[in-house]
Amino acid sequence: MDDNNQDLMRTIQMKFPRLSKGQKLIAEYILKHYDKAAFMTAAKLGTSVGVSESTVVRFANELGFSGYPKLQKALHDLIKNKLTTVQRIELSNNLINQENALKGVLKADMENIRATLEKINHKDFEEIVNCIFEAKRIYIIGLRSSTVLAEFLGYYLNVMLDNVKIVKHGISDAIDQMINITDEDLVIGIGFPRYSARTIEALSYVQNKGTKVVAITDSLLSPLATRAEYTLIAQSNMASFVDSLVAPLSVINALIVAVGLREKEKISSTYKELEGIWEEYQVYSHKKEDL
Template sequence: MQFSTAVRQHFEQLTRAQKALARHIADHSEDAAFATAKQIGEAVGQSDAAVVRFARAIGYDGFPQMRNALREGLLERVGASGMRAATEGLAVGENLKADIFNSDAALLQDTARQNSVALADRVVDRLIAARRIWITGHGTTYPLAVMLSLHLNQILGNSEVLTIGHGDIADRIRHVEADDVLIGIGYARYLPYTIDLMRIARSYGAGIVAITDKPSSPLAEIADDTFIVGRESSTFAWWSQAGTLSLINWLVALAMTRNGAKASAMLRRSDEAWRLLSHWSSADESSGAASLASQLDDRLRSPEGASQPLQANIASPIPSGIAKEQFHEVEQAPRRRAKRQ
């Protein structure tokens, strides 16, 4: 709920001191959006506890929720560049370092609190059973969509990023089917491209999962299942994606352990392909570092790991009769022909 709306709805019930707080915050909303409760209280001669009581009096759960509403309002008015300007000079050196790391730690806790194990289990089971997984995100959420898709591809092999950036979006989204799952990632300000792709996929019968910042977001309204990511952050790193990154790690780990046999097989195929492509350096080979597949095997065999036994690995993508030297000979042949020409 917007701050101005909250104040208007409750103004007549406020005390004289609370009305003074309301006027001060409204007149200095850009500063208040990045101030502590103590700083706001001192500006009007009141305590930080009085500021917290004021936030609750106008309908918020507490001060952080009120400050988050002020930040969202500022973002809507001035955009990202204005948000950046509003934070200049607030913290430097060790204070900035502590601010960022403490804020990210709080975001992780907030994200964990808002999402249940039952929700994650249900969504991951749908991902494992899906014919294909589509992930969409635009703007600052685009790299998050890429990261989630990359890791799901590592262990499931059927994930693809779906954005308007390719120029052939109509030709690509028509391949979405009823036994697919589409995951949309988006926060305020919600980009219409993500919302539109989610809506179209839903009309095709696909399952829809949202990763967003509040239950009332337009992404959540479309989705069958919604993950809420903590977004209330520090006075500087209001854009932090720490909660989203941690959520992605959780979903990928769940997919590994709940689909252990296939995940292990897929990782081994990737390891073999990278090895034949000389991806690993000699230092990697001699260090004895465990591959992802080996680490997953160890996890699944442990008492805390998944109880499902691992099955035999599926075939390597390179025929077993081809030695590494032969693979390089095939790979280098076109280059030698090009040089002769």
């Protein structure tokens, strides 16, 4: 089953008459509490409705999934754009608690990076690097929790290229800041669930002006990806109510390094000059704290 294109809830409703008694209990629970079911193991879901773990697995197979993890992912995809922060906090109790917070979050972030490495399109990555060098001006937009990613990418690209503008949320609207954009420019849009409406609007605006768009987001079905010519996929599955930005930041790091490798001589010269400035104005502390 292609869980990207099927309406999961409708599929369950259509299959319902043919399900076994135990499978119907699972179906009813998911239809009513899909937000909670998404964070349950097969064993926990079975316990919640009074059936065995194997019945849960067979239920997933009956829906067309190769196993329960695939069904769980479909449920997760269904809810991740709809949950409020309050709902995330409530649901996070199923995933993580005070005692295992450190281990649980680090393991989840490791899984996000592993999945990103498998999903990312290496050809698109190289094409995006080419686009960065070909662009007359580069605009980077990432709002809400993605602001930190946009600032990080913009800071390093601007040191190397000098033609980078970070579109910021402030007094002027994002579109106002890109009013003079042309088809010779490049826009890099960064966004993860819950996607910023302002970012989506800005990408639609520049797309209509014929500007090339690159998206750094979590899925090819993301509203950012549907407005982009090139997309870098970085998994950001949450371990709790806080969005995981570890994999996106790692992808952005790789992009910065790839650009830097093409501009070795310029970067070396720039940083030599910067080191002099930093030393003169004591930007960094060289003192060790007295023990």
